[in-house]
Amino acid sequence: MNLLFDKIAAPFVQGALRLQSMFSAGYLSKVIDKTEVSARIGEVFIVGAGPGDAELLTMKAYRLLQTADVVLFDWLVDESVLNCIPRHVAREFVGKRCGQHSMPQEKICERLVSLGLEGKRVVRLKGGDPAIFARTSEETTALQKAGIPFAIVPGITAASGASAYTGIPLTDRRCAKSVRLITAQFENPKKQADWSAIAKSSVHETTVVYMGLKKLKQLSEKLMDAGIDTSIPVAVIDNACCNDQQVITGSISDISERVALATIKGPALVVIGQVVACRQAVSIDLLDYSYEKCTL
Numbered sequence: 405m406n407l408l409f410d411k412i413a414a415p416f417v418q419g420a421l422r423l424q425s426m427f428s429a430g431y432l433s434k435v436i437d438k439t440e441v442s443a444r445i446g447e448v449f450i451v452g453a454g455p456g457d458a459e460l461l462t463m464k465a466y467r468l469l470q471t472a473d474v475v476l477f478d479w480l481v482d483e484s485v486l487n488c489i490p491r492h493v494a495r496e497f498v499g500k501r502c503g504q505h506s507m508p509q510e511k512i513c514e515r516l517v518s519l520g521l522e523g524k525r526v527v528r529l530k531g532g533d534p535a536i537f538a539r540t541s542e543e544t545t546a547l548q549k550a551g552i553p554f555a556i557v558p559g560i561t562a563a564s565g566a567s568a569y570t571g572i573p574l575t576d577r578r579c580a581k582s583v584r585l586i587t588a589q590f591e592n593p594k595k596q597a598d599w600s601a602i603a604k605s606s607v608h609e610t611t612v613v614y615m616g617l618k619k620l621k622q623l624s625e626k627l628m629d630a631g632i633d634t635s636i637p638v639a640v641i642d643n644a645c646c647n648d649q650q651v652i653t654g655s656i657s658d659i660s661e662r663v664a665l666a667t668i669k670g671p672a673l674v675v676i677g678q679v680v681a682c683r684q685a686v687s688i689d690l691l692d693y694s695y696e697k698c699t700l
């Protein structure tokens with residue numbers, strides 16, 4: 405009898421108690437108004453989709469995709485990964501593309517909360533790793549406030565994927581003691597990277613710039629103004645780990661001109677440092693990444 409209660413009735417009782425405490429705290433009335441609240445609370449998995457090639461998904465991510473009720477994904481998630489979602493699982497595109505948010509972050513948070521309140525098992529699929537420039541904490545804060553349990557599954561960040569698929573070793577001990585991940589942020593001086601520190605440490609440190617493609621010229625100028633060695637090698641990696649991966653190399657003084665001459669669509673990473681010159685001759689065709697369907 406007790407076992408029966410634990411398995412069947414207890415989750416509903418717990419869900420009802422949780423909802424009661426949320427209501428009495430007056431929380432999320434806006435979301436709750438629009439939501440069909442279920443007595444059984446759902447759960448949200450914030451999952452890293454990796455940088456492209458579906459075979460770079462973790463087994464945990466793959467399993468969660470198979471057992472989800474609904475998957476919310478954004479533009480960075482590669483089609484090969486989307487092909488791993490079974491047909492019966494609902495998909496919602498919440499596409500965010502640098503600056504062009506087709507769904508504002510606040511709405512994404514509200515949607516996650518409302519699906520959780522409906523009792524759904526949700527996978528929030530994010531490109532790369534959820535901890536790297538992915539605005540995960542806005543989502544987890546909303547979920548926590550709403551009392552919806554969540555977990556985070558790591559993914560391969562674009563820098564790691566690009567390193568492997570181009571052969572650029574981010575911390576080759578011959579020339580790099582450390583690696584720094586930054587975003588190209590120029591608008592707000594308070595949030596800008598410390599350009600002179602980057603210029604100075606570039607002698608023995610690799611810098612990987614996320615979201616830097618459109619600002620490549622400004623980025624190079626900032627670093628040259630800050631005194632970086634103008635011959636320091638730079639690589640721009642477009643669509644790393646995808647079928648159409650491209651790599652453009654040059655120096656900090658000419659990379660923006662070289663990229664302007666190429667057809668680079670993004671997403672792209674900029675790697676700055678001597679490691680670009682230590683590139684290994686990897687044969688990415690051995691990784692057999694050019695397939696259409698997930699073969700896991």
Ligand SMILES: C[S@@+](CC[C@H](N)C(=O)[O-])C[C@H]1O[C@@H](n2cnc3c(N)ncnc32)[C@H](O)[C@@H]1O
Binds near residue numbers: 480644
């Ligand atoms: C909002 S950030 C998200 C980063 C992601 N969470 C990660 O860990 O890779 C988006 C930026 O990541 C980089 N990026 C993501 N996927 C990429 C890929 N396959 N190739 C190159 N750059 C990529 C680009 O700089 C892009 O503008």
